[in-house]
Amino acid sequence: SVDAATIKKIEDAYAKLNGPEGAKCKSLLKKHLTKDVVEKLKTKKTKLGATLYDCIRSGVYNLDAGVGVYAPDAEAYTLFAPLFDKIIEDYHGFSPKQKQPAVDLGEGKTQEFPPLDPKGKYIKSTRIRCGRSLKGYPFNPCLTQDNYLEMEGKVKKAFAEYDKELKGKYYPLDGMSKETQNQLIADHFLFKEGDRHLQYANACNFWPKGRGIFHNNDKTFLIWVNEEDHMRIISMQEGSDVGQVLSRLIKGVRGIEKQVPFSRDERLGWLTFCPTNLGSTVRASVHIKLPKLSARKDFNAICEKLNLQVRGIHGEHSESAGGVYDISNKARLGLSEYQAVKQMYDGVKKLIEMEEKEK
Numbered sequence: 213s214v215d216a217a218t219i220k221k222i223e224d225a226y227a228k229l230n231g232p233e234g235a236k237c238k239s240l241l242k243k244h245l246t247k248d249v250v251e252k253l254k255t256k257k258t259k260l261g262a263t264l265y266d267c268i269r270s271g272v273y274n275l276d277a278g279v280g281v282y283a284p285d286a287e288a289y290t291l292f293a294p295l296f297d298k299i300i301e302d303y304h305g306f307s308p309k310q311k312q313p314a315v316d317l318g319e320g321k322t323q324e325f326p327p328l329d330p331k332g333k334y335i336k337s338t339r340i341r342c343g344r345s346l347k348g349y350p351f352n353p354c355l356t357q358d359n360y361l362e363m364e365g366k367v368k369k370a371f372a373e374y375d376k377e378l379k380g381k382y383y384p385l386d387g388m389s390k391e392t393q394n395q396l397i398a399d400h401f402l403f404k405e406g407d408r409h410l411q412y413a414n415a416c417n418f419w420p421k422g423r424g425i426f427h428n429n430d431k432t433f434l435i436w437v438n439e440e441d442h443m444r445i446i447s448m449q450e451g452s453d454v455g456q457v458l459s460r461l462i463k464g465v466r467g468i469e470k471q472v473p474f475s476r477d478e479r480l481g482w483l484t485f486c487p488t489n490l491g492s493t494v495r496a497s498v499h500i501k502l503p504k505l506s507a508r509k510d511f512n513a514i515c516e517k518l519n520l521q522v523r524g525i526h527g528e529h530s531e532s533a534g535g536v537y538d539i540s541n542k543a544r545l546g547l548s549e550y551q552a553v554k555q556m557y558d559g560v561k562k563l564i565e566m567e568e569k570e571k
């Protein structure tokens with residue numbers, strides 16, 4: 213059972229979120245961690261030993277978080293459902309009765325996504341990523357150093373099977389020069405380091421062991437290893453040809469799933485560390501300049517209405533620079549991979565139309 217010190221930490225966390233320090237906190241954690249939920253869940257522990265405190269730790273330290281929770285292992289999503297279900301419904305609009313639809317990556321339908329901005333007036337680049345967890349392994353906080361190294365070894369072997377356009381090389385973070393690492397981050401290819409949301413979620417243990425990036429020669433197909441998720445599979449290129457980016461991603465996903473089995477849940481779809489990424493796990497985005505529209509005070513509200521999320525130039529929790537925004541689908545759960553891409557496609561198309569009409 214859960215020790216007294218941990219129960220105290222959970223109770224103190226609740227008090228902090230609802231006390232003067234938490235006054236400005238707007239996270240979904242604060243909203244849905246009610247007294248009732250605390251009482252119901254504070255004595256529970258997953259088979260791997262994870263408690264409610266492990267789920268909420270990040271959001272308790274980072275009062276500016278949007279969400280504030282992570283699942284230390286797959287069982288946490290069911291054991292701590294009174295908290296996760298509420299947050300999931302709030303974020304994705306996915307009710308506890310709903311089920312993730314069958315996988316539909318969009319095979320045979322990529323021609324529905326011709327370039328969004330053929331003249332290149334607005335869109336600089338397009339990226340689609342999905343997340344995957346390796347079957348048989350928990351998420352970051354529960355992984356040992358041996359787990360990390362073993363997982364890295366397994367996926368590295370699988371990467372060697374890629375051919376043609378997808379053929380590439382794996383670059384471990386351990387031993388990479390700071391210069392190379394920083395250049396890859398600045399160029400939008402590699403995950404950043406030292407994210408406090410992940411650090412306080414206990415997701416950076418043994419860093420940089422077992423972490424790295426695979427990419428093809430052109431850096432149009434990339435796989436992040438053991439950052440937030442076991443794998444992030446990414447397809448990206450300059451311009452706005454969403455169909456081409458998607459068809460490359462499909463090849464990459466189909467190629468790797470033959471080699472390594474992934475964790476999928478009946479209800480929640482592909483399992484990920486953060487509840488915002490469950491289901492399709494797809495974030496399809498463009499780097500886009502919309503000078504007139506983005507000057508409007510209601511720019512964020514317009515995007516929100518179109519089910520779009522706005523991020524800054526260096527990804528989540530960053531600011532825009534030079535008027536460039538990262539605009540993507542917001543929901544990932546309750547819709548297929550194809551539908552997630554379509555949500556971004558249709559929404560961005562609409563934004564461009566609005567920009568062109570704006571005086």
Ligand code: ADP
Nearest residue numbers: 337338339400495497498499525526527528538
């Ligand atoms: P994720 O997309 O994996 O959730 P981030 O929001 O941190 O994570 O973004 C990761 C990186 O991908 C960042 O460097 C971000 O600028 C880059 N990125 C996202 N969308 C695009 C895009 N359409 N074109 C180029 N880079 C992009």
Ligand code: CIR
Nearest residue numbers: 277278279280281409486488
């Ligand atoms: C937050 O709550 O703001 C962070 N924990 C991130 C939430 C969603 N993003 C993600 O998983 N990358």
